[in-house]
Amino acid sequence: MEEFRRAAYESADWIADYLTNTRDYPVVAQIKPGELVDRLPKSGPERGESFEAILRDFREQVIPAVTHWNHPGFMAFFATTGSTPAILGDMLTAALNTVGLHWKTSPALAELEQVSLGWLRDWMGLPRDWFGMIHDTASSGSMHALVAAREYVAPEARENGTPPGLVMYTSEQSHSSIEKGAIAIGIGQKNVRKVASDAEFRMKADALAEMVKRDVAAGLRPFCVVATVGTTSTTSIDPVPAIADIAEHHGMWLHVDCAYAGSAAIVPECQWILEGAWRADSLVVNPHKWLMVPTDLSVLYTKRPDILRRALSLTPDYLKTQEDPRAVNLMDYAVPLGRRFRALKLWFVLRYFGRERLAEILRTHIQWAEDLAALIEQDSRFEISAPHPFSTVCFRLKGSDAENLAILERVNASGKFYISQTKLLGKTVLRVAIGNLGTTWDDVRACWEMIRETK
Ligand code: PLP
Secondary structure (H helix, E strand, O other): OHHHHHHHHHHHHHHHHHHHOHHHOOOOOOOOOOHHHHHOOOOOOOOOOOHHHHHHHHHHHHHHHOOOOOOOOEEOOOOOOOOHHHHHHHHHHHHHOOOEOOHHHOHHHHHHHHHHHHHHHHHOOOOOOOEEEEEOOHHHHHHHHHHHHHHHHOOOHHHHOOOOOEEEEEEOOOOHHHHHHHHHOOOOHHHEEEEOEOOOOOEOHHHHHHHHHHHHHOOOEEEEEEEEEOOOOOOOEOOHHHHHHHHHHOOOEEEEEOOOHHHHHHOHHHHHHHOOHHHOOEEEEOHHHHOOOOOOOEEEEEOOHHHHHHHHOOOOHHHOOOOOOOOOOHHHHOOOOOEOOOHHHHHHHHHHHHHHHHHHHHHHHHHHHHHHHHHHHHOOOEEEOOOOOOOEEEEEEOOOHHHHHHHHHHHHHOOOOEEEEEEEOOEEEEEEEOOOOOOOHHHHHHHHHHHHHOO
8 A cells, every 4th residue: 555655646746747837748749640559568567567667657658649638728629627626536536436326336426416416507507406417428418318308209219119200400510429329329310400500500490490390291200409509610509499499399309418618607697598498308518628627527417307217227136226215326317337426526626616716717718718809800811700609719811721721730730739620611710719727818819829920
């Protein structure tokens, strides 16, 4: 144990130094594919090695191959933060190694998950009777929502397999995980209707209504509609109240994907973003995107846990326990049996920062996005490509795709910043996503200066 204690202190020191000096590292790993594989031994050691040797190789071999998501210059995709309270929570989770099967195997896991997800639900202004559970990713959470949606409309599917004729709807701007979920549960890619979006990249509710009407007339069974609050490319907000009207009219399950933007609902003046979401049947939000929690921690909320349970509960003899209404068996609501104690890191984060401080961090990121957009607008060579309701700005040089991609490549090769790109209306646009706790306004401005100068 003394060897562990020494190595743990050394690791804690390394982590503290790393978090203090992250900006000294190149944000994007500067290695070629296969380089790390080539550098490491082809077979594992016959005899165990010392922590000292392993930690040395971690520093010297592994670290140069890391792209640093905790770097203040990371503004690609959606920027994230592995914050100090979450790191402590994750360390303690590994130490406890409690495995969530049924309640008795892990009472703390089952109950802390309910407690922390209850706090988050209240902070987001969601209905108090909604049930929440943690998944590794929004992709998994949304796939489980689709399973519940199928159970809701076609309960025979559990016994007989997915019946033909089920169709679902989502905007052409929605995340690929929705379509993937439909593929995985046997809905079929061609039965995922992509609803057109308007000039601000929001789902057109009238186009949705028209599509559903046509499918019903053709004898098909519309079973689910997925709205997005904070789409991946532009962070646009679908008109959830109008979509909820259509879902209710046709008896469809409504799922809201607010993986990135949902966290902003804890900011009182932003709570409107979830307008109408209380009418949804389920919703996913990713604290591991914009709530200072490192991956992997996504939350699926549903107002119909009974349907999810009916779809997925299957208890072999060896897992049977005494029924007790207060003992939540999370295995009944998801495909995985064993669960990590992920709630611990969320609980640490919610307690350490508190709602006010978290809201202040997000509010500041949103303000910086506004300020960045103002700078972009002052340079007539560039144009803003979409509204920016949150902390992500899409813009482009008024030029060819190749010129925009050249800017992207040069900025990302600098080692100082990592930005990403997407396609909007057939054109390549640049995306700057603010979301790391260490990022400052000076970083955002310096990133913009580099984009401008590399022209
Ligand atoms: N939904 C939206 C709107 C997203 O932007 C993303 C990823 O960026 C996802 C879902 C997928 O998230 P995850 O990586 O947690 O599966």
